[in-house]
Amino acid sequence: MASEAAAAAQEALRFGPNGVLNDMGAPAPAEPVAAAPAAPVMPSPPPRPFCAREMVFMSYKSLKPARKPWVYDKNKGKRVQWALERHSWVEEWSFVFSTDESSFEVRRPTHARFWRVEGERYSPTCLRPSFKSGRQSVMVWGGVSARSRPPLYRVKSSMQSDQYEEVLGDLVYHHGVAKFGSPGGAWLQEDLAPCHASKRSKAVKVDLGLNFLPWTGQIPDLCPIDNAWGELCRRLRERAVAPTNKEDLKQALCEEREAMPADLFTALAESIPRRVEAAIEAKGCGIKC
Numbered sequence: 253m254a255s256e257a258a259a260a261a262q263e264a265l266r267f268g269p270n271g272v273l274n275d276m277g278a279p280a281p282a283e284p285v286a287a288a289p290a291a292p293v294m295p296s297p298p299p300r301p302f303c304a305r306e307m308v309f310m311s312y313k314s315l316k317p318a319r320k321p322w323v324y325d326k327n328k329g330k331r332v333q334w335a336l337e338r339h340s341w342v343e344e345w346s347f348v349f350s351t352d353e354s355s356f357e358v359r360r361p362t363h364a365r366f367w368r369v370e371g372e373r374y375s376p377t378c379l380r381p382s383f384k385s386g387r388q389s390v391m392v393w394g395g396v397s398a399r400s401r402p403p404l405y406r407v408k409s410s411m412q413s414d415q416y417e418e419v420l421g422d423l424v425y426h427h428g429v430a431k432f433g434s435p436g437g438a439w440l441q442e443d444l445a446p447c448h449a450s451k452r453s454k455a456v457k458v459d460l461g462l463n464f465l466p467w468t469g470q471i472p473d474l475c476p477i478d479n480a481w482g483e484l485c486r487r488l489r490e491r492a493v494a495p496t497n498k499e500d501l502k503q504a505l506c507e508e509r510e511a512m513p514a515d516l517f518t519a520l521a522e523s524i525p526r527r528v529e530a531a532i533e534a535k536g537c538g539i540k541c
Contacts, residue, residue, distance in 0.1 A: 330536075401509070420462070484512070
C-alpha cells in the first residue's frame with residue numbers, strides 16, 4: 253500500500269495538476285481561475301451645500317410651489333379649443349358679465365399677544381373669540397364686469413336651483429338692463445356647477461332672454477372674478493376690527509366690495525385677452541391669472 257501511494261505521488265509530480273505534459277516534457281501549468289467580477293462602486297452624492305451653490309449658479313431659486321388647480325389631460329384640449337374660438341375677442345370682453353359663488357370664513361385672530369393698556373382686556377380688538385360651532389362661514393354670490401358689479405347675494409347654506417333662479421331674476425336681469433341696455437346685452441359667464449347647469453336654471457335663462465357664454469371645465473384662471481374674490485379677501489384681512497360673527501362678516505364683505513375701485517374691474521376685463529393667449533401658448537396648462 254505504501255509503495256502504491258508513493259507511485260501515485262510520483263506520477264502527479266511528473267504530469268502536473270492537469271495530468272498533461274507540455275511539448276518539453278514538463279508538466280503543463282494549471283489553468284488560471286477567473287476572478288469574480290468586482291461590484292460597481294457608486295459615486296457618493298456631492299454635499300448638499302455644493303448642490304445648492306450649483307443650482308444658484310445656474311439661475312435656479314429655492315421657492316415655494318405655486319398653488320393652482322390641477323388640469324387633467326382631457327381638459328387641456330378643451331381649454332385650448334375654448335381659447336382659440338375667442339382668440340380674436342378684444343372689445344367683446346367688456347360685455348362679459350362674470351359670476352360665481354365664494355365662501356368666506358370668520359377667521360380667528362392668530363396673534364399670540366396684544367399690546368394694550370389697562371382696562372382694554374375685553375376690547376373687541378384685544379379678544380381671541382371662540383365659537384361653539386367651530387368654523388363659521390358665509391357664502392355669497394357676486395358678479396363683475398367692465399362696467400359695474402351688482403350687490404352681493406347671501407346664499408343660504410349652499411346655492412341651489414331655487415336660489416339661483418332668484419339671483420337670475422332679481423340681480424342678473426336688472427344688471428343687464430341697467431348696464432348693458434337689455435338682458436341679453438351681455439354674455440353671462442358662469443361655471444358648470446349643478447345649480448348653474450340644471451334644466452331649471454337653463455329654462456329660466458331662456459325665459460329672461462339672457463345670453464350665456466359657453467363654458468368648459470377647469471378654466472377658472474380665464475375667469476376674472478377669482479381675482480376679484482382674492483382682492484375682497486385681502487381687504488377683509490386688513491380691516492382694523494375683524495368680524496366676529498356671520499352678520500358682521502356679511503356687512504364687512506358688502507362694505508369692502510363697495511370700496512373696491514371701478515378701475516380694478518376694468519383692468520380685469522382687459523386682462524382676459526392676455527389670459528387667452530397664455531392658455532394657448534401653455535397648451536392648456538395652468539397660467540398666471
